[in-house]
Amino acid sequence: MYFDYRHTKIIFTLGPATESEEMLREMIVTGGVDVCRLNMAHASHEWTEMVIKRVRKVCAEVNRHVAIMMDVKGPEIRTGDLPEPIDLEEGEVFDFLVNGDRSGLEEGIRGVTVNYPRLHRDVHEGDTLLVDSGLVRMRIEEIMDDRIRCKVIIPGPMGNRRHINLPGVKVNLPALTEKDKADIEVGLRHNIEFFALSFVREANDLDILRRHLKSHDSEARIIAKIEDQSAISNLDEIITAADALMVARGDLGIECPYEELPLIQRRAVKACIQKKKPVIIATHMLESMIEQPIPTRAEVTDIANAVFEKADCVMLSGETTTGKYPVECARVMNRIARQVERSRETKDYENIPLNKPKAKMLRAAVHLAQDMNKAGIVVFTRSGYLPQILSALRPTRVPIFAFTDQELVFKQMLLMWGVEPFLIDFAEDSETTIKAAFARLYSGRIEWASPGDWMVVITNVLVGEHIIDSIQLRQIE
Incomplete structure (x- = not known):
């Protein structure tokens, strides 16, 4: 394998x-x-x-x-555009204008607009205001009707559309x-x-x-x-x-x-x-x-x-x-x-809470695959639910081969730990689908498995008039 x-x-x-x-x-x-x-x-x-x-x-x-x-x-707060970047100085008084108009700047005080017109209603004097991933730190000194006046504590450059952080402040965006x-x-x-x-x-x-x-x-x-x-x-x-x-x-x-x-x-x-x-x-x-x-x-x-x-x-x-x-x-x-x-231990896996019988069956499948040593898990799904639970169990060195006939689900499973998804057509007969899945594992762009390898197959089977969930131990032919 x-x-x-x-x-x-x-x-x-x-x-x-x-x-x-x-x-x-x-x-x-x-x-x-x-x-x-x-x-x-x-x-x-x-x-x-x-x-x-x-x-x-x-x-x-x-x-x-x-x-x-x-x-x-x-809900992101950013500064507006500036005619040119500003190099802030320590101790400088700096204004953030909430009305979007830089023409209202007072003489001798530099400032920039912000994209959130209610910012002055969410902050308090003494709050910390950080700009550009915290590279610039300011303290809010005064709150006015159209601006927030700050004092520069840690100076740095102020450019266009810089992100603003307000640690501990809940903004109402x-x-x-x-x-x-x-x-x-x-x-x-x-x-x-x-x-x-x-x-x-x-x-x-x-x-x-x-x-x-x-x-x-x-x-x-x-x-x-x-x-x-x-x-x-x-x-x-x-x-x-x-x-x-x-x-x-x-x-x-x-x-x-x-x-x-x-x-x-x-x-x-x-x-x-x-x-x-x-x-x-x-x-x-x-x-x-x-x-x-x-x-x-x-x-x-x-x-x-x-x-x-x-x-x-x-x-x-x-x-x-x-x-x-x-x-x-x-x-x-x-x-x-x-x-x-x-480097992980072969028998290592997560002991997560599983309440539903089907979920407990998946834990048994992981046990079996890891005990087999070099066995994979094959699962069939239309929602991604079963592969997601198998993924959460984090079976060590056991690949989870998830087969679906839904293109959206196929791509969504690409986010899941340990899950290798495949898009195939499902046949009415489960045995035909299983054989098609096995063939896909050893005949595709990557040879995921070879004839003779063991697979723990999670599928449902028809017993009389009832469909039941099953775990099968199968060898690829």
């Missing part, structure tokens, strides 16, 4: 460095990426439509498919903005598989997005990005409401004390596995490789820790949008994940 098998999935963010057909081919075939992320904070609708079509064209040509995730901005809805409309037209919502604060934020998708008859899955203290306080209910979770460590590390970030990450991964939801670790994973061809040793350890924690996915952002070495970044993640996964 084919055993050089990576369970941890790789997400890359599409940008100028990777948007050409040639680079997409390299990322998909050589880099082995599983999901393509579109960051709508920096994307036009024209570009988005173009690259969605391009990704799918390249996938068809190379006969290897990736899922598409649209990352919508959510809507969970889904008009821009988000317009962006989502583009994704809906092209039936993309995932929508990631930024700055999720509570479960209701996800319910709003889910109702919006349902109103457009979309079965796309929702990924909740946790990025502030509110999300951490409501973590369990957010995971329950979401289809998957992304630990977005950039803003999260600004909004929360940075020394707590590793503990938050570990807690989030563990909670997602227990709730049988995929979890993504994102941001700054290979930041140095934006400019350098090899990773720092700390970055290697960071990725390894995410794999040791059994996160479903690791994600690349700036490394593949504007970086000089995007394919090398994917290769680095590949190498680290495979090496760490090979």
